[in-house]
Amino acid sequence: MSRRCWVFALLLLGACSRQAPESPKRAAAPPAPPAAPPPAADNRPVIVAFGDSLTAGYGVAPGESYPDHLQRMLDERGYAYRVVNLGISGDTTDGGVARLEDALLLKPKIVILELGANDGLRGLPLERTRANLDLMINAFQGAGAKVVLAGMTLPRNYGAAYVRDFERIFRDLARQRRTVLIPFFLEGVALRPELMQPDALHPNAEGCRKVAELVFRHLEPLLEK
Numbered sequence: 001m002s003r004r005c006w007v008f009a010l011l012l013l014g015a016c017s018r019q020a021p022e023s024p025k026r027a028a029a030p031p032a033p034p035a036a037p038p039p040a041a042d043n044r045p046v047i048v049a050f051g052d053s054l055t056a057g058y059g060v061a062p063g064e065s066y067p068d069h070l071q072r073m074l075d076e077r078g079y080a081y082r083v084v085n086l087g088i089s090g091d092t093t094d095g096g097v098a099r100l101e102d103a104l105l106l107k108p109k110i111v112i113l114e115l116g117a118n119d120g121l122r123g124l125p126l127e128r129t130r131a132n133l134d135l136m137i138n139a140f141q142g143a144g145a146k147v148v149l150a151g152m153t154l155p156r157n158y159g160a161a162y163v164r165d166f167e168r169i170f171r172d173l174a175r176q177r178r179t180v181l182i183p184f185f186l187e188g189v190a191l192r193p194e195l196m197q198p199d200a201l202h203p204n205a206e207g208c209r210k211v212a213e214l215v216f217r218h219l220e221p222l223l224e225k
Contacts, residue, residue, distance in 0.1 A: 055087025
């Protein structure tokens with residue numbers, strides 16, 4: 001074999017003996033955690049608490065409004081309903097009419113209508129208060145909801161005639177529209193300082209629980225298990 005052939009053979013042998021460099025191995029990516037299941041839809045029938053500061057829970061800690069207490073009472077007794085608090089502090093019946101559509105979008109089965117006190121405290125015309133409450137009751141009933149109407153009263157310094165005619169609004173509407181009537185929403189609470197806040201207008205946390213008990217007594221005959 002010629003010298004040139006030997007050189008070529010050695011070069012070929014060297015090329016075959018050299019191994020190609022290994023590509024660095026990538027670490028396997030950790031498996032992705034399982035996706036959290038989407039939250040289950042809450043399909044319980046809705047009870048709308050539609051009112052002012054007495055519903056919103058003015059002056060009490062979160063979770064201590066009367067609708068919060070009412071929800072716990074329903075749960076403890078096996079009633080599968082969802083209470084939605086649509087209370088706005090300072091609201092009048094005019095305000096209730098303005099946000100009526102928002103409440104109807106929830107398709108409530110029951111509405112606890114607690115409005116009118118601020119109308120009376122501001123001395124608004126009683127005819128307007130009556131008309132607004134009547135409109136709301138009619139709208140809720142027309143959408144298939146049962147209405148629990150919360151009766152109200154006023155301090156006696158507003159004058160006997162005005163207070164009498166104000167209280168009559170709730171009795172008359174309950175009779176005409178065949179709603180459940182709570183004769184006085186703060187019954188058993190309003191005149192007990194230990195259940196009221198220092199302003200003597202709003203119940204404290206324990207007072208809110210008492211209000212919820214009163215509401216529940218009137219509400220329970222409408223409930224289904």
